[in-house]
Amino acid sequence: MTTTMTKTAPAAPNAPAASAPPKAYSKDYWDLVFEQLGRNDLFKLALGILALLYASAIYAPLIANDQPFVIEAVNRSEYGDAHRTLYPAVLGAASLAKKTPEEYLEKRTEGSTQTFEQALNAEREAVNSRLEVMSAWLPEGDHASLDDLLAKVDEAFAASRAGDTERAGELGGEAKDIAKTIRADYKPFDPEKEAEGGKRLRPLTRYPLFDTLTWGEVLMMVMWAMVLTWPLWNRFVNKRVLSGNRSRIRRARKPKFFAVLGLSALAALLWWAVSDDAGTNKAASFKAEITAGQIEVVRTVMPLIPYGFAETNGAENFRPPTAVEKAEISEEGYYVRGARVPKADPVTGYMPPAKPVAVLYGEPDRNSPYRHVLGTDKVGRDFLTRILWGGRVSLTVGLLSAALLLVIGTVIGAIAGYFGGWVDLVISRIIEVFLCIPAFPLILMVAAFIDPNVISPIYSIVIIIALIRWTGVARLVRAEFLRLREAEFAVAAKALGFSSARTIFRHILPNAFAPALVAGAFAVASGILTESTMSFLGFGIQPPIASWGSLINESKAPEHWWVQVFPGLLIFITITCYNQVGDAFRDAVDPKTRKN
């Protein structure tokens, strides 16, 4: 059927005559599969939704974060800290410079093993780090005395190293004098205390959000950007670069795949090389410091949802989605409507203490509908943010468990089907035994007895699911191998003297893999379902990490409906989409059901 089918490839308008597409094009297996899938609208819809869900998980740090993308600001407190502690640091350096190594060793703290040389370096670093912070914030013109100070300290230490303690003491004294003038003259200018004067600081531009990204995240982001734009660049490459030639397009499948992988790996490598201190800025709380006036902002760009994954909002625990009427909170911090309106004690007249909502820089107003679009959890963390970040865990666990299960099932099924005999008998018995044990309770049982300190729940769940659920794939692959091992190409491979491994993995497996791949799509769905059910019961992902299932576990109370509705909805959508993809894929790879 495949050889007789003819279809002229769409003519490339400016293709050179030499590489004109052949008139008859015989479609290979995957051409037919893709053609069939392309006709399935539900499949395309499901794939699109999944692509968006993965995008929201992968780009979660860019969508919901308490760190700004860009901040151009004057950080008086950072400068102030450096300025305040500079003089003591210079004092320490000067007193060290006066000492001989013997004196230092005699007087150093009990139990310390620091040598004199190390002490000198440490003191120099103490002075230098403060000067670096100060010069970063000061305009160029004010750098002179800072440079002078460092030079003097260096000179003093050089003299000290040379053994000239007297000269070192003198130079140390000069350094102290310079530091004293800096202490007096280099106070930061505070617009609220204009009379005191001081140095005007220059604003610096920083990229705190990007500092928190790891190379792994960059890898996924770049890869997913390419996957999402695939319809665009694929069409361009096929038309212009490959000039619409179907056989060239077919040969280019693998190179395209590796190009996507390679480019993202390259981006990740670059990121890893450039940002050696990734993650160091994670603790910095710009929003709070800006609100408190310690940072004077010139310009910031905040993410769409300005809340951190673990950022708590003390007064807003279990606050309903702010678009809902019941979520309204008065200025003092009392709920205005619904069951949570505080009532004074009828006897004592005692009112529960109010805790006003703290609206930090960049956050929507107290009662803005956009403040917490999907409400908050029990410690007031923004629920939409939690869901976005929690999706990373849920989707990852689903994918990884399916991948691992596919590998285990394929290898074992291939061995059983290829070798047959007693190997097959033993493996089939084991599969039969597994079939009789209800998988979910077994998974739950193993998970309950795994110490989360020994192995992180994310990985243990993946491993448990894969080790218990591989039997379905193994049965499918075994059946395919039983069918194919007597096929001509398999016999030929054997006759050519290829090793068993080569025959299995290079020759039979590519022809037997389609049913396993279909099972893989369903396995992702069941992996996500299993993980979320486990986490819902409290035996899966443990706090502080969140997954969609563990988010629902936060409250079973009906008045906290948003906690149960939204993560569950996402689980449901994801599972439906994966089942749809699996269904469509099964129809496409199975020639019996292929409509043509």
Add this chain to the structure above:
Amino acid sequence: MLNYILRRVLWAIPTLLGILFMILVCMHAAPGDPAAMALGLGAGGGGEVSEKGANIEAKIEEFRKEHALDRSFVVQYLGYLGPFNVRPDGHEWFGGTGKEPWGGLLALDFGKELINKNKSVGDELKRRLMQVTIPLALISTFLTYLLAIPIGIYSANRRGTRIDKVMTLGLFVLYSIPVFWAGLMLQLIFGAEGLNLLPVMGMHGPDADQMNLLEWLWDSAKHMVLPVTVSTYGGLAYISRQMRTGMIEVIHQDYIRTARAKGLSERTVVLKHALRNSLIPVITLFASILPILIGGSIVIEYVFDLPGMGEYMYKGLLSRDYNIIMSVMALTSVMTLAGILLSDIAYALVDPRISYS
């Protein structure tokens, strides 16, 4: 025929031993000390060990001895199977005092609860199975088939029409709803915060003791509506899809064409000729929805707070109760095995084309 049944039953024995072996292996394969986990020292308990370290060491030692965790794996397996008791008070062959020589699964001894040492796991399990889990499973299986078969037939007869497409898609979506979420959503909709139509928790109302029989039945029925719905819809979606596929396959057979050619009414063709043959594979699916029901009972009974076997398992998991967990696992596996066996035998009995030599 008898020969076939006998052979199948005999084959089930090594499978059963294998199942029990696998459960024990899974239990032991989990990294982390089961004794420490059971005593609540697994997560975050490390700090206490230094303070009263000796005390806790002794406790762990005692626990290991009591549950025979200090013995070799083979002895543990034998002791778990029974009928010999390898625990300190057990059979003298296994180094015990011989006070309680019988024990293990083969002697139908499921052990005692970890926290309440006087409570027999076996008795509790029996009570919970009889009162909650089995009625629930039976009702929902019955309902599943009662609804799924007509839906499947209807859908198959109108295949390709819009109504068939809508139904297929609807069942497909239904199949993908997570059980626990369906339960929570139904509780929200029908509970006090929503329509306030149905009780959402437990088996009975708080004043069940004072009701007369009729009221009591009505109360129980109201409490069972949501749990039964939740444990039915998944199987319903699955079975009716299978039914539709089976029906479509059968309708294309020659003998259906013959029946039509004879001039039989469409009703007779479908209900007499097609249905009988397409029912066979669907009936045997009983074996595959049984484990789903049992596995799902943990979730459903947790969500609706029903005192059944699943909830017992959940409690056992929470307190890391060795005996409860192992008993439930063994019991559900045996039930699944029995289900598969039954459906295979039923298949062989019903379908004369299957050779059982």
